Amino acid sequence: MKFKNVKLETGFEYEEGEVIATKTGLFCIELENGKISKISANEPNSNAIDAKSYLMLPAFKDMHIHLDKTFYGDKWQAVRKRKGGVKGMIALEQQILPEILKNSTEKAEKLIELLQSKGTYFARSHVTIDPTAKLDALKNLQKAIDNKKNSFGTELVAFPQHGVYYTDSVPYLQEAAKMDIDFIGGVDPFSIDGAIEKTMDFTVQLAIDNKKGIDIHLHESGESGLKTIEYLIDKVNENPALKGKTYVSHAFVLGKLEKPKQEEIAEKLANAKVGIVSTIPFGGLIMPIPTLYKYNVEVMTGNDSIVDHWNTFGSGSVLQKTNLMAQLYGYSTEFLLSRALKLATVNVLPLDDNGKQQWPKVNDQANLVFVDASCSAEAVSRISDVKSLVYNGNIVY
Numbered sequence: 528m529k530f531k532n533v534k535l536e537t538g539f540e541y542e543e544g545e546v547i548a549t550k551t552g553l554f555c556i557e558l559e560n561g562k563i564s565k566i567s568a569n570e571p572n573s574n575a576i577d578a579k580s581y582l583m584l585p586a587f588k589d590m591h592i593h594l595d596k597t598f599y600g601d602k603w604q605a606v607r608k609r610k611g612g613v614k615g616m617i618a619l620e621q622q623i624l625p626e627i628l629k630n631s632t633e634k635a636e637k638l639i640e641l642l643q644s645k646g647t648y649f650a651r652s653h654v655t656i657d658p659t660a661k662l663d664a665l666k667n668l669q670k671a672i673d674n675k676k677n678s679f680g681t682e683l684v685a686f687p688q689h690g691v692y693y694t695d696s697v698p699y700l701q702e703a704a705k706m707d708i709d710f711i712g713g714v715d716p717f718s719i720d721g722a723i724e725k726t727m728d729f730t731v732q733l734a735i736d737n738k739k740g741i742d743i744h745l746h747e748s749g750e751s752g753l754k755t756i757e758y759l760i761d762k763v764n765e766n767p768a769l770k771g772k773t774y775v776s777h778a779f780v781l782g783k784l785e786k787p788k789q790e791e792i793a794e795k796l797a798n799a800k801v802g803i804v805s806t807i808p809f810g811g812l813i814m815p816i817p818t819l820y821k822y823n824v825e826v827m828t829g830n831d832s833i834v835d836h837w838n839t840f841g842s843g844s845v846l847q848k849t850n851l852m853a854q855l856y857g858y859s860t861e862f863l864l865s866r867a868l869k870l871a872t873v874n875v876l877p878l879d880d881n882g883k884q885q886w887p888k889v890n891d892q893a894n895l896v897f898v899d900a901s902c903s904a905e906a907v908s909r910i911s912d913v914k915s916l917v918y919n920g921n922i923v924y
């Protein structure tokens with residue numbers, strides 16, 4: 528497959544040491560066996576697919592979403608008043624999950640199509656494993672993933688939404704860990720299970736025994752939240768196999784710490800290679816994302832909820848999350864906007880910090896998004912329209 532009139536970033540333009548613009552050019556791009564096979568001078572008259580001067584970027588990744596548990600594609604329903612915190616939500620889920628799971632395969636497929644339309648080719652989806660859903664949410668989602676396997680990539684987190692012990696999810700998690708999943712999940716071990724060590728020890732052991740990663744939800748923002756993160760870091764340091772594949776989703780407690788403590792934890796996270804997956808909250812809670820970046824902690828984002836009983840504001844776009852981050856932390860210059868794009872692409876950027884072209888290269892996997900923008904900085908700032916998505920060398924949107 529060959530594209531012509533593909534806009535690529537080629538360098539920065541400087542004035543008095545400041546990046547004031549991004550240079551681009553038009554090229555031909557050829558794809559073969561799911562990879563980029565050739566990048567060459569543009570041939571506007573060739574018989575190739577016309578990319579119409581749209582900007583080609585690394586396609587996006589949504590690293591925290593619940594594809595299994597959504598109202599998307601079904602009838603509109605706003606969230607209900609929350610009673611009794613997360614435990615109240617667990618009681619609500621025990622009522623409504625059987626209904627949600629009736630058509631969850633179809634809804635997951637529609638949700639995947641929404642993500643594709645926003646330039647996303649890959650998602651890390653949590654999937655509910657508990658005594659209510661048992662393994663049905665996983666089985667239904669695996670059907671959807673199988674139906675979409677030629678157009679979308681996924682990895683799965685076995686997620687005990689209702690606690691490991693609060694409702695007895697242990698046997699289901701053990702079974703799920705032997706199935707086709709990639710991470711063991713978790714949620715607020717202190718407030719749900721009433722025990723940090725017992726729950727985290729189980730989670731860590733299950734991950735090690737089955738050679739999986741870990742990705743736990745942590746909303747707890749007080750002392751227990753901090754203890755959970757520190758305990759997990761210790762466990763990862765004791766079990767180096769978990770380095771680079773352990774994540775804390777949300778980690779709201781980091782936003783509540785004093786600055787020196789934030790720096791200390793950021794450094795510990797970086798050393799243990801524990802990443803943070805943030806949905807970039809705002810309002811009462813601002814996460815210390817710039818501090819995490821300063822210490823080279825792996826930071827990723829996702830939509831989490833699109834439309835469900837937790838939240839109905841998900842756009843499906845990680846470019847929109849990136850825009851939100853840029854606004855919140857003042858990444859407003861050409862240079863800083865261009866760097867911010869790494870949140871959407873999971874650290875792949877067309878230009879390095881010195882403006883040297885580093886993507887695309889021959890043999891790179893052909894996961895590409897075409898946007899109606901003149902450069903990365905504009906795409907982030909304007910949340911530019913996604914025109915097309917290529918997954919493993921095939922046009923899928």
Ligand SMILES: [Zn+2]
Pocket residue numbers: 591592593653744776831832
């Ligand atoms: Zn979540």
